[in-house]
Amino acid sequence: MYSPRPAVLTASLTPLDQDLNIDSDHLARHVQWLLRRGASGVVLMGTTGEANSFSASERMMALEAVVDSGVDPEKLIVGAGCCALKDTVDLTRNALRAGVHRILVLPPFYYKQVSEDGLFAAYDYLLQSVGSDEIRVYFYHFPKMSAIPIPVALVERLIQAYPGSIAGFKDSSGDWAHISAMIRHFRELEVFAGSEQFLLGTLEAGGAGCISATANVTSQLAAELLHKWKTPEAKMLQARLYNIRSAVEQWPMIPALKALMQELTQQGNWANLRPPLKALNPREVSACIQAYQAASGDNHRKSEY
Amino acid sequence: MYSPRPAVLTASLTPLDQDLNIDSDHLARHVQWLLRRGASGVVLMGTTGEANSFSASERMMALEAVVDSGVDPEKLIVGAGCCALKDTVDLTRNALRAGVHRILVLPPFYYKQVSEDGLFAAYDYLLQSVGSDEIRVYFYHFPKMSAIPIPVALVERLIQAYPGSIAGFKDSSGDWAHISAMIRHFRELEVFAGSEQFLLGTLEAGGAGCISATANVTSQLAAELLHKWKTPEAKMLQARLYNIRSAVEQWPMIPALKALMQELTQQGNWANLRPPLKALNPREVSACIQAYQAASGDNHRKSEY
Numbered sequence: 001m002y003s004p005r006p007a008v009l010t011a012s013l014t015p016l017d018q019d020l021n022i023d024s025d026h027l028a029r030h031v032q033w034l035l036r037r038g039a040s041g042v043v044l045m046g047t048t049g050e051a052n053s054f055s056a057s058e059r060m061m062a063l064e065a066v067v068d069s070g071v072d073p074e075k076l077i078v079g080a081g082c083c084a085l086k087d088t089v090d091l092t093r094n095a096l097r098a099g100v101h102r103i104l105v106l107p108p109f110y111y112k113q114v115s116e117d118g119l120f121a122a123y124d125y126l127l128q129s130v131g132s133d134e135i136r137v138y139f140y141h142f143p144k145m146s147a148i149p150i151p152v153a154l155v156e157r158l159i160q161a162y163p164g165s166i167a168g169f170k171d172s173s174g175d176w177a178h179i180s181a182m183i184r185h186f187r188e189l190e191v192f193a194g195s196e197q198f199l200l201g202t203l204e205a206g207g208a209g210c211i212s213a214t215a216n217v218t219s220q221l222a223a224e225l226l227h228k229w230k231t232p233e234a235k236m237l238q239a240r241l242y243n244i245r246s247a248v249e250q251w252p253m254i255p256a257l258k259a260l261m262q263e264l265t266q267q268g269n270w271a272n273l274r275p276p277l278k279a280l281n282p283r284e285v286s287a288c289i290q291a292y293q294a295a296s297g298d299n300h301r302k303s304e305y
Numbered sequence: 306m307y308s309p310r311p312a313v314l315t316a317s318l319t320p321l322d323q324d325l326n327i328d329s330d331h332l333a334r335h336v337q338w339l340l341r342r343g344a345s346g347v348v349l350m351g352t353t354g355e356a357n358s359f360s361a362s363e364r365m366m367a368l369e370a371v372v373d374s375g376v377d378p379e380k381l382i383v384g385a386g387c388c389a390l391k392d393t394v395d396l397t398r399n400a401l402r403a404g405v406h407r408i409l410v411l412p413p414f415y416y417k418q419v420s421e422d423g424l425f426a427a428y429d430y431l432l433q434s435v436g437s438d439e440i441r442v443y444f445y446h447f448p449k450m451s452a453i454p455i456p457v458a459l460v461e462r463l464i465q466a467y468p469g470s471i472a473g474f475k476d477s478s479g480d481w482a483h484i485s486a487m488i489r490h491f492r493e494l495e496v497f498a499g500s501e502q503f504l505l506g507t508l509e510a511g512g513a514g515c516i517s518a519t520a521n522v523t524s525q526l527a528a529e530l531l532h533k534w535k536t537p538e539a540k541m542l543q544a545r546l547y548n549i550r551s552a553v554e555q556w557p558m559i560p561a562l563k564a565l566m567q568e569l570t571q572q573g574n575w576a577n578l579r580p581p582l583k584a585l586n587p588r589e590v591s592a593c594i595q596a597y598q599a600a601s602g603d604n605h606r607k608s609e610y
Contacts, residue, residue: 020430052388052415055361055395083357083388085580090360107581110357110414112450114581121580125325145417147452148581275390275426276412276419276453 006203006229007040008196008222009077010215011048013257014062016272022058024065026268030261031066033305035075038223039215042071043104045079045091047145047172048213048254052106053274056087060094073099077211081106081140085122089129096132104138104170104211109146116154123154127162136167141182142194143173152185159188170194170211176201183207196222197245200238203229213253214245217260217292240296247295251280251288259285260292265305311508311534312345313501313527314382315520316353318562319367321577327363329370331573335566336371338610340380343528344520347376348409350384350396352450352477353518353559357411358579361392365399378404382516386411386445390427394434401437409443409475409516414451421459428459432467441472446487447499448478457490464493475499475516481506488512501527502550505543508534518558519550522565522597545601552600556585556593564590565597570610 012034015026031042044066045051045059054062067073080091080103092103108114108122127135137158141150150169159166169186171179172194179198183191183205190208193199196218199210203226215222218241225237248256255273259280262270271279280288292298317339320331336347349371350356350364359367372378385396385408397408413419413427432440442463446455455474464471474491476484477499484503488496488510495513498504501523504515508531520527523546530542553561560578564585567575576584585593597603 047415053390053413055389055391058389058391084360084363085358086360086363108358110352110450111581112452115583118581118583121583125580145415147417275430276416276423278420278423278426 006207006226007209008038008199008215008219008226009041009043009192009209009211010034010039010219011043011046011211011213013216013254013261013270014045014049014051014054015268015270016274018269018272020272020274022054022062023268024062025069027062028066028069028071029305031071032069034216034219035071036304037219039219040209040223040226041075041077043077043079043211046104046140046211047079047142048216048257049079050254050274050277051079052082053277056082056090059091063095063098063100067098067100074101076100077102077104077138079104079106079140081108083108083110085125085129088126092126092130092135096130096134101134102136102138102167104140106140106142106146107148107150109148112147114148116151119148119151119154120157123158124161127165133164135165137162137165138168138170138190138192140170141173142170145172152182155186155189168192168208179207180205195245196225196241199225199241200229200234213257214248216257217248217264218244218296221296243295244292247291248288250291251284252277255280256288259288263289267305311512311531312514313343313504313520313524313531314346314348314497314514314516315339315344315524316348316351316516316518318521318559318566318575319350319354319356319359320573320575321579323574323577325577325579327359327367328573329367330374332367333371333374333376334610336376337374339521339524340376342524344524345514345528345531346380346382348382348384348516351409351445351516352447353521353562354384355559355579355582356384357387358582361387361395364396368400368403368405372403372405379406381405382407382409382443384409384411384445386413388413388415390430390434393431397431397435397440401435401439406439407441407443407472409445411445411447411451412453412455414453417452419453421456424453424456424459425462428463429466432470438469440470442467442470443473443475443495443497445475446478447475450477457487460491460494473497473513484512485510500550501530501546504530504546505534505539518562519553521562522553522569523549523601526601548600549597552596553593555596556589557582560585561593564593568594572610
């Protein structure tokens with residue numbers, strides 16, 4: 001049975017310097033800012049964080065910088081799923097060493113149409129190799145990006161095999177029918193929707209909350225909904241979150257969010273992205289900022305950043 | 306204008322030990338065997354070689370072992386395209402240090418529906434970072450696996466930007482209309498079909514030959530066709546190659562080829578695969594061997610392995 005308190009976690013963007021390397025100091029500041037603005041926690045090195053565009057050692061150094069800056073590792077979930085299982089194992093061990101127990105694990109995603117047995121073997125390899133009782137695995141279901149869905153039967157087999165280690169499911173299908181089915185099916189897991197557009201529905205259905213990219217800019221509002229989800233205000237707050245997400249989704253998500261962060265903070269080099277992602281052009285940036293401001297009513301720069 | 310002699314390159318399998326680590330000695334023996342059996346060259350760490358299932362350091366160690374065993378690095382093409390550009394750069398530099406100049410480069414393949422500009426930036430980052438006149442880049446077009454096609458316009462832009470460094474195109478679309486269009490379009494590049502099923506057509510159209518997974522078991526026959534492609538025997542040889550490939554393709558390609566190598570050589574631990582790939586079960590192995598033998602007429606174990 002699901003027990004932790006519902007949560008809204010932000011899938012953090014990863015700020016880069018001019019050479020397109022991770023700006024770890026800026027990343028640490030950004031994580032602290034997200035937590036101050038109401039994020040229940042932060043996912044480092046998810047899709048939003050351009051995780052798979054960095055080598056394992058770059059990812060490890062970034063996590064270490066964030067934890068060294070004083071962020072409580074219990075507030076973090078770390079993305080670790082790579083194509084190469086050795087990398088997945090190394091990233092997981094590194095997270096555990098840093099005090100982070102919650103690991104978001106994409107399936108290996110190069111080979112397509114792989115068998116459930118093959119996916120089981122991949123997660124089994126990870127759990128055997130890491131060999132720690134402290135690991136808490138969150139499955140990362142994002143078929144539009146990874147092209148590898150997480151089958152229900154796979155999760156069931158892994159819960160059987162590693163009952164204390166399988167903790168949750170991030171459902172980035174974008175499909176409420178699927179998300180709500182996962183919440184009903186996996187009562188013993190924390191099921192997070194991959195977008196705050198489904199936050200109220202997820203909470204009402206008994207899910208764990210959401211892990212969201214757009215929460216980089218909506219964390220305050222999402223936190224307010226989390227606080228008031230049983231009140232009459234909830235529907236209005238959810239509608240606002242829905243509208244903001246819909247506004248931002250008109251552009252490629254990660255470049256759009258980086259453009260918004262540049263506007264909101266006027267700091268850093270938010271326009272830098274690792275290829276194959278590319279920054280929005282100036283016209284797109286203006287349109288995106290306008291659409292965001294219109295949807296959110298938020299046209300104040302964040303002087304406290 | 307295309308100048309090198311037509312070639313049949315084998316996309317080498319990667320033998321693993323019981324712990325699912327690369328058996329480098331066995332890999333070196335396998336590459337030598339392929340070259341003895343008529344392969345014009347060998348691609349290490351392509352899709353067939355489970356490349357993306359290994360970390361960058363595992364891939365580098367494997368290449369070093371092969372070259373240290375005495376294989377002429379000019380006979381090799383090395384796969385280096387990763388999601389993380391730092392890994393792609395490291396693998397490419399490592400190949401150049403080992404004397405291998407021909408690099409097969411998948412586009413970064415985690416993010417989907419990326420822009421041509423983003424893909425250009427990825428290859429540009431590689432070429433700028435490596436900064437060597439000795440690199441010869443081969444684009445790896447395999448949309449069914451990577452989900453990231455290589456657009457014609459992208460290749461044209463990179464030829465313009467790096468005229469001496471863009472050498473070829475591996476077309477694993479499995480679509481003759483596409484392959485033949487690429488041969489016609491890119492007269493200045495070596496265009497390889499991704500299967501020896503298209504070998505004769507590719508040679509007749511002026512293409513460079515093929516880079517093939519099934520050439521792990523068909524290298525002798527493919528070499529014979531390469532030798533005789535202008536003779537009356539060519540059609541019969543092509544038909545045999547076609548039938549062998551079609552027979553093997555009834556099973557997942559890499560596990561099927563590993564099962565066949567186990568049968569042919571009776572050596573090593575060919576049944577080992579890195580998850581998410583899984584070995585065929587015993588019934589599938591038997592059926593696959595039977596289908597291969599029926600198609601090839603080859604039921605002799607390879608005592609010289």
